[in-house]
Amino acid sequence: MAFQVNINGATREVDAPRDMPLLWVLRQELGLVGTKFGCGAGLCGACTVHVDGRARRSCQIQLGTVGTQKITTIEQIGATQIGAKLQQAWLQVDVMQCGYCQAGQIMSASALLAVTPEPTVAQIQQAMAGNICRCACYNRISEAIQIAAGSPKETHDAA
Amino acid sequence: MRHEPVRPGMDRRTLLKASLLAGGGLMLEATLAFDADAAVSGAAGAGDSRLSAFVAIAPDGRVTIVAKNPEIGQGIKTMLPMLVAEELDADWNQVVISQADANAALYGPQFAGGSMSTPMNWMPMRQAGAAARAMLIQAAAKKWGVDPSRLRTEKGRIIEIGGDRAIGYGEIASDAARLTPPDPKTLTLKTPDRFTIIGKPMVGVDSHRIVRGEPIYGIDTRLPGMLYAAYETAPAFGGRLKSVHVEVAKAAPGVVHVIPITGDGDYDAGLADGVAVIASNWWLANQARSKLKLDWDLSAAKGHGSDAYQTKAEALLAGSDKGIDIRRDGNPAIKLASAAKKVSAHYSYPFLAHAPMEPQNCTALFKDGAIEIWAPSQMPQGGKTAVAKLLALPEDKVTVHVTRMGGGFGRRLMNDYMVQAAAIARRVPGTPIQLIWSREDDMRRDYYRPAGWHAFEAGLSADGKLIAFQDHFVTFGEGNKIARGGDLGAHHVPAGLVDDLALTQSTIATVVNTGWLRAPASNALSFAFQCFLDEVAEAGGTDLPTLMLTLLGARRVIQSPGERPVAFDTGRARDVIEKVIAVSDWQKRSKQQGRAMGFAFYFSHNGYFAEVVDASVTKPSKIQVHKVWVAGDVGSQIINPMGAENQVRGAVIDGIAQAIAGQAIEIVDGAVRQSNFHNFPLARIPTTPEIEIAWVRSDNPPTGLGEPALPPVIPALMNAVYAATGKRVRSLPAKLDLA
Numbered sequence: 052m053a054f055q056v057n058i059n060g061a062t063r064e065v066d067a068p069r070d071m072p073l074l075w076v077l078r079q080e081l082g083l084v085g086t087k088f089g090c091g092a093g094l095c096g097a098c099t100v101h102v103d104g105r106a107r108r109s110c111q112i113q114l115g116t117v118g119t120q121k122i123t124t125i126e127q128i129g130a131t132q133i134g135a136k137l138q139q140a141w142l143q144v145d146v147m148q149c150g151y152c153q154a155g156q157i158m159s160a161s162a163l164l165a166v167t168p169e170p171t172v173a174q175i176q177q178a179m180a181g182n183i184c185r186c187a188c189y190n191r192i193s194e195a196i197q198i199a200a201g202s203p204k205e206t207h208d209a210a
Numbered sequence: 211m212r213h214e215p216v217r218p219g220m221d222r223r224t225l226l227k228a229s230l231l232a233g234g235g236l237m238l239e240a241t242l243a244f245d246a247d248a249a250v251s252g253a254a255g256a257g258d259s260r261l262s263a264f265v266a267i268a269p270d271g272r273v274t275i276v277a278k279n280p281e282i283g284q285g286i287k288t289m290l291p292m293l294v295a296e297e298l299d300a301d302w303n304q305v306v307i308s309q310a311d312a313n314a315a316l317y318g319p320q321f322a323g324g325s326m327s328t329p330m331n332w333m334p335m336r337q338a339g340a341a342a343r344a345m346l347i348q349a350a351a352k353k354w355g356v357d358p359s360r361l362r363t364e365k366g367r368i369i370e371i372g373g374d375r376a377i378g379y380g381e382i383a384s385d386a387a388r389l390t391p392p393d394p395k396t397l398t399l400k401t402p403d404r405f406t407i408i409g410k411p412m413v414g415v416d417s418h419r420i421v422r423g424e425p426i427y428g429i430d431t432r433l434p435g436m437l438y439a440a441y442e443t444a445p446a447f448g449g450r451l452k453s454v455h456v457e458v459a460k461a462a463p464g465v466v467h468v469i470p471i472t473g474d475g476d477y478d479a480g481l482a483d484g485v486a487v488i489a490s491n492w493w494l495a496n497q498a499r500s501k502l503k504l505d506w507d508l509s510a511a512k513g514h515g516s517d518a519y520q521t522k523a524e525a526l527l528a529g530s531d532k533g534i535d536i537r538r539d540g541n542p543a544i545k546l547a548s549a550a551k552k553v554s555a556h557y558s559y560p561f562l563a564h565a566p567m568e569p570q571n572c573t574a575l576f577k578d579g580a581i582e583i584w585a586p587s588q589m590p591q592g593g594k595t596a597v598a599k600l601l602a603l604p605e606d607k608v609t610v611h612v613t614r615m616g617g618g619f620g621r622r623l624m625n626d627y628m629v630q631a632a633a634i635a636r637r638v639p640g641t642p643i644q645l646i647w648s649r650e651d652d653m654r655r656d657y658y659r660p661a662g663w664h665a666f667e668a669g670l671s672a673d674g675k676l677i678a679f680q681d682h683f684v685t686f687g688e689g690n691k692i693a694r695g696g697d698l699g700a701h702h703v704p705a706g707l708v709d710d711l712a713l714t715q716s717t718i719a720t721v722v723n724t725g726w727l728r729a730p731a732s733n734a735l736s737f738a739f740q741c742f743l744d745e746v747a748e749a750g751g752t753d754l755p756t757l758m759l760t761l762l763g764a765r766r767v768i769q770s771p772g773e774r775p776v777a778f779d780t781g782r783a784r785d786v787i788e789k790v791i792a793v794s795d796w797q798k799r800s801k802q803q804g805r806a807m808g809f810a811f812y813f814s815h816n817g818y819f820a821e822v823v824d825a826s827v828t829k830p831s832k833i834q835v836h837k838v839w840v841a842g843d844v845g846s847q848i849i850n851p852m853g854a855e856n857q858v859r860g861a862v863i864d865g866i867a868q869a870i871a872g873q874a875i876e877i878v879d880g881a882v883r884q885s886n887f888h889n890f891p892l893a894r895i896p897t898t899p900e901i902e903i904a905w906v907r908s909d910n911p912p913t914g915l916g917e918p919a920l921p922p923v924i925p926a927l928m929n930a931v932y933a934a935t936g937k938r939v940r941s942l943p944a945k946l947d948l949a
Contacts (some may be wrong), residue, residue, distance in 0.1 A: 071493055075492065079438065085217065085422070085424065086423070088429065088569060088646070089567050091648060092886050094886055095887055111761070126422070126423050129421075141417070142418060145417055145856070147283070147417055147421075148282025148284070148285070148617075148857070149282060150420035151427060151566075151567040152616075153420050153421060154590040170798045177896070179895045183567070183894060184895075185565060185566055185892060186567075186617060186856075186860045187859065187864055188275055189863065190861075190898060191856065
């Protein structure tokens with residue numbers, strides 16, 4: 052069945068079953084592979100996208116329920132001011148090890164900063180708790196979000 | 211300097227081959243001897259292994275360096291090129307990294323494991339850079355008619371000392387390509403004070419692509435006409451496919467092929483029986499799996515389960531047969547009998563999964579009698595050999611492209627998913643197939659960190675000195691053949707430090723696949739040994755760091771007995787212990803109810819690490835880590851501090867999760883009960899402690915950092931829990947009940 056979905060500002064037509072998760076539509080029907088498969092159960096956050104600006108797990112959204120909501124993925128987040136700042140901050144402290152979860156991390160972080168421009172550490176932890184980083188780059192994720200928010204945090208490295 | 215980190219020249223076995231790049235420029239292939247044993251222990255080893263480095267300098271000045279080892283997040287794709295670029299005196303901004311395919315003949319060993327990449331490559335990669343630099347200087351000297359000694363290099367340029375002339379590497383590269391490579395003996399390496407790239411924090415070479423979501427992982431591979439496969443296997447280890455009814459699955463939406471595959475009968479490292487469902491979209495393939503009607507013979511796994519293993523292990527530990535000697539020094543039984551004080555305890559830990567974030571996947575195209583593979587593999591050469599064997603192809607008909615990996619942690623040292631993808635692709639010639647495992651597949655078909663059990667006994671003299679030590683270890687395997695990741699080495703501390711000591715082992719046969727999890731064996735043994743030694747310290751009226759320093763004694767290098775001796779430097783151990791005591795202010799620690807510090811030391815993968823954990827425990831069972839201090843010695847040089855600190859932090863948080871997040875894989879009749887992150891929890895951001903790192907730089911060649919920071923944090927945390935509550939945790943994952 053054909054659906055029209057608004058992805059990254061453009062209308063895309065997808066011919067797939069109604070119950071196919073948005074994750075698999077993005078990755079294998081539309082070629083947007085930046086959104087990652089981690090658990091398929093809404094437990095890890097690797098597949099986080101924005102649905103009308105809110106962070107959602109794309110493995111838990113059925114294609115048929117997307118309707119006219121606007122979907123933003125990691126491929127487009129750099130076009131927003133917050134997204135670009137976060138990408139810059141991510142590189143400044145080189146957050147990543149394997150990097151696989153980082154698209155989801157950045158999508159959750161950008162949704163947080165859109166609502167809470169200067170989050171406290173507690174707010175960061177709350178907003179990011181659904182995103183697993185198996186390499187555990189958590190100290191730097193928190194640091195990068197604070198840098199992007201304009202409140203650089205002191206680090207404890209003894210380099 | 212004891213180990214002479216910088217050798218004055220290169221040896222006779224070095225081969226340099228220069229050629230002109232297509233389109234101009236220099237291509238240098240340097241084939242070099244490496245000697246990991248010597249690099250690691252300082253001892254003269256055989257040194258007859260070889261590896262190659264490739265450097266290309268284009269006319270526009272761009273320097274392409276081949277990254278030959280797989281990148282799993284450990285930072286090797288950035289670090290090895292840093293070594294080449296340093297000695298080349300390249301401008302790091304002009305360096306391009308290209309990932310190599312699996313090719314043992316061309317590159318030598320290519321794997322990500324054992325924290326071995328640093329010691330193996332530290333010298334050869336630098337030598338390759340120095341050779342290329344020498345050729346460029348030689349070419350410029352010839353062009354200008356001056357002696358090479360009149361020229362210096364800086365950031366990709368050759369500059370005439372005391373003159374006006376300067377030239378970029380790119381402009382002279384084609385000239386250099388026509389020269390005979392220099393005599394390796396004439397090359398010298400930089401002294402560390404002249405490093406401009408090594409030791410500087412460098413951002414990962416793929417990081418800018420990662421933050422934009424670009425396709426760089428194995429699972430992102432896309433080929434024209436590609437289909438996706440899911441592979442249904444037995445619900446228990448060792449299961450065999452008895453009968454198959456595929457019609458309903460075949461009729462499911464999007465399904466193109468359903469292919470039953472008979473395995474090779476090797477259920478440890480080979481191809482498992484299964485049914486491949488191939489569809490236009492992986493989700494459709496995976497959905498159709500539930501429509502397969504399969505009948506499995508699961509008899510091989512009957513009775514194999516965590517509870518059964520526990521019962522067997524307890525019986526073995528209670529019995530009089532202490533198993534096979536791993537090491538026996540003096541006569542610990544007699545010393546124990548006469549000891550003024552005795553301490554004994556049993557410790558145990560569970561199976562653990564690796565759970566890298568990128569589920570196992572592999573893309574394969576079988577066409578015209580050859581197979582091309584795109585694989586996230588930590589051991590691509592092993593996979594290539596296994597695929598060649600399975601398909602009865604010569605190895606030159608198997609091409610393995612190594613992709614970046616969404617984590618490894620040792621899981622991708624096993625190539626079972628690569629072999630499966632090859633077996634499936636062979637059945638649909640001409641069609642590229644991407645096999646993807648669900649998270650549930652990954653959790654249930656892992657090569658688990660093996661569970662283990664220990665019965666410790668220690669004897670103390672009247673003045674509290676440790677005079678006898680015994681560990682009876684129960685692990686998996688059969689007789690002397692120990693299951694992967696379940697081995698206890700003869701060098702294990704306190705072996706070599708106590709005159710009367712016995713390490714013995716008994717084995718339990720298992721159908722469960724076991725493997726190497728980050729800091730293999732050490733991630734479990736550290737907990738058992740360092741927590742028991744904390745008990746010994748307390749019985750002797752002291753604390754663990756003091757006991758360790760007493761045991762270590764004078765600074766010296768101890769060689770363990772056996773075929774593969776391990777050198778252990780008590781001085782390096784002392785230094786990290788003293789460092790962490792100082793930075794954590796250990797002596798002034800408060801011992802309040804509910805919050806305390808714990809300490810542990812561990813030596814693994816040639817790294818020396820001492821760690822202190824500040825943790826609190828609130829009733830009934832919540833453990834929170836506030837801060838961790840890490841003191842580590844991995845040699846004279848931290849090559850990339852940016853990556854090194856990330857490795858240490860990740861290892862520490864990983865270890866904490868193993869101890870207290872509730873991680874355990876439970877087996878029932880050969881089937882794994884856990885399935886996803888709800889019942890195999892990983893660390894999350896709210897529990898992240900502050901982590902302070904202090905490097906101790908010793909006069910030793912640099913060694914790896916992916917692993918050795920992990921083991922000590924687990925016992926340090928459990929020792930903190932004891933100090934805070936008075937309750938010993940002797941079984942992982944920690945279960946406290948203070949109600």
